[in-house]
Amino acid sequence: MSLVRNLTTFALVTITLTAAAQSPVSGRPKQLTSETTAQLIGVLSEIKQLEELSGSAVSADRWQILWLHQHISEQVMAASLQVDATIAQIDNEIARANEVRGYLADRRDRTVSRVNLFSVIVGGSVGATSSGLQLSSSLDKPAAAVGIAAGSFSTGLALYGIHAQAGKSSQFDFSSNMLAEFFDRPTLPNSQYPATVWTFLNEAIPDGPADLTRRQELMETWIRVKRIDSLASTEKIDHVTSQPSELLKLSIDDLEDRAAMLQDVRARISYLKRDLGVLLASLPPVADAP
Numbered sequence: 001m002s003l004v005r006n007l008t009t010f011a012l013v014t015i016t017l018t019a020a021a022q023s024p025v026s027g028r029p030k031q032l033t034s035e036t037t038a039q040l041i042g043v044l045s046e047i048k049q050l051e052e053l054s055g056s057a058v059s060a061d062r063w064q065i066l067w068l069h070q071h072i073s074e075q076v077m078a079a080s081l082q083v084d085a086t087i088a089q090i091d092n093e094i095a096r097a098n099e100v101r102g103y104l105a106d107r108r109d110r111t112v113s114r115v116n117l118f119s120v121i122v123g124g125s126v127g128a129t130s131s132g133l134q135l136s137s138s139l140d141k142p143a144a145a146v147g148i149a150a151g152s153f154s155t156g157l158a159l160y161g162i163h164a165q166a167g168k169s170s171q172f173d174f175s176s177n178m179l180a181e182f183f184d185r186p187t188l189p190n191s192q193y194p195a196t197v198w199t200f201l202n203e204a205i206p207d208g209p210a211d212l213t214r215r216q217e218l219m220e221t222w223i224r225v226k227r228i229d230s231l232a233s234t235e236k237i238d239h240v241t242s243q244p245s246e247l248l249k250l251s252i253d254d255l256e257d258r259a260a261m262l263q264d265v266r267a268r269i270s271y272l273k274r275d276l277g278v279l280l281a282s283l284p285p286v287a288d289a290p
Contacts, residue, residue: 033206034282037275040203041079041196043072047283054284065286072283076276082194083272089178089190090266094259096174101255104168108252169249172242172258179261180241182215183231188243200272201265214268221264227257 038044050068053061180187181198193201201215212220222228228236238246239254240261250258 033275034279036203036206037272037279040199041075041276043075046072051284062286065284069283069286073280076280079196080273080276082196083269083276086178086193086197086269087266089176090262090269093174093176093178094262094266096176097172097255097259097262100170100172100250101252101259104170104252104255107168169251169254171244171247172250172255173244175244177241177243178265179258180243182219182265183237183241185237185241186243197269197272201268218261218264218268222261227261 034047035044038047046068050065050072053065053068175188176191177185177188178191178193180191181193201218202213204211204213205217219231223230228240231237236254236257239248239250240258242248242250
């Protein structure tokens with residue numbers, strides 16, 4: 001019997017630990033998450049009222065409970081659609097940035113490959129000519145001159161190839177600059193974050209460093225991984241937040257950094273949908289009608 005009790009206790013402990021590990025919000029109490037999200041989308045008072053009425057058996061209260069459920073669900077749905085719309089705009093800008101970057105990278109790679117091939121062909125041909133001239137003792141000086149010319153030419157092509165590694169630049173003519181608001185730059189009308197999403201990004205990170213918001217944490221990450229050198233990197237910030245009317249030409253590195261930074265923003269915003277799901281799951285259920 002003691003073995004059975006031990007096995008039962010072990011199983012209960014395992015289930016408890018597994019449930020805790022699979023909690024939808026790691027390190028955040030479910031109640032705290034629900035209250036924060038409810039306040040964010042403006043339904044905190046309705047949820048408190050719903051909790052007070054959830055145990056009532058009065059018919060009039062039951063209709064009020066149904067109305068509160070419906071109202072809260074509509075607000076959650078509206079916030080979720082705002083998140084989806086924001087992510088869709090970000091995804092379109094990422095796709096366009098990657099398309100332009102891929103085009104420029106293909107052109108660069110073709111140029112570098114041709115330069116390298118041309119260097120090998122010319123270097124080999126002129127080198128063979130120099131070696132052939134050395135077969136005659138009377139042509140030592142011309143052979144040396146040809147050899148020097150071959151080396152100089154190959155070096156010039158190598159330097160050109162190194163310069164070509166940076167690739168060409170191109171205007172980013174897609175009407176979107178979803179990073180502009182992060183750096184307080186002029187924002188296109190279709191690139192402004194909904195109030196709910198923007199408030200979420202400017203909230204302090206739960207269980208994170210004191211007074212550090214999600215937006216600030218993103219910007220510190222970009223500086224740490226050298227997407228931008230600092231918040232004073234005016235030229236770089238201009239490039240990752242540009243709009244078509246500015247006629248700025250973006251390099252391959254600019255487009256790559258822009259897409260990567262947008263991916264980071266997308267990932268942070270996606271957490272709001274997780275919190276909205278936790279909020280819905282925390283609502284008191286509607287009791288069966290008598």
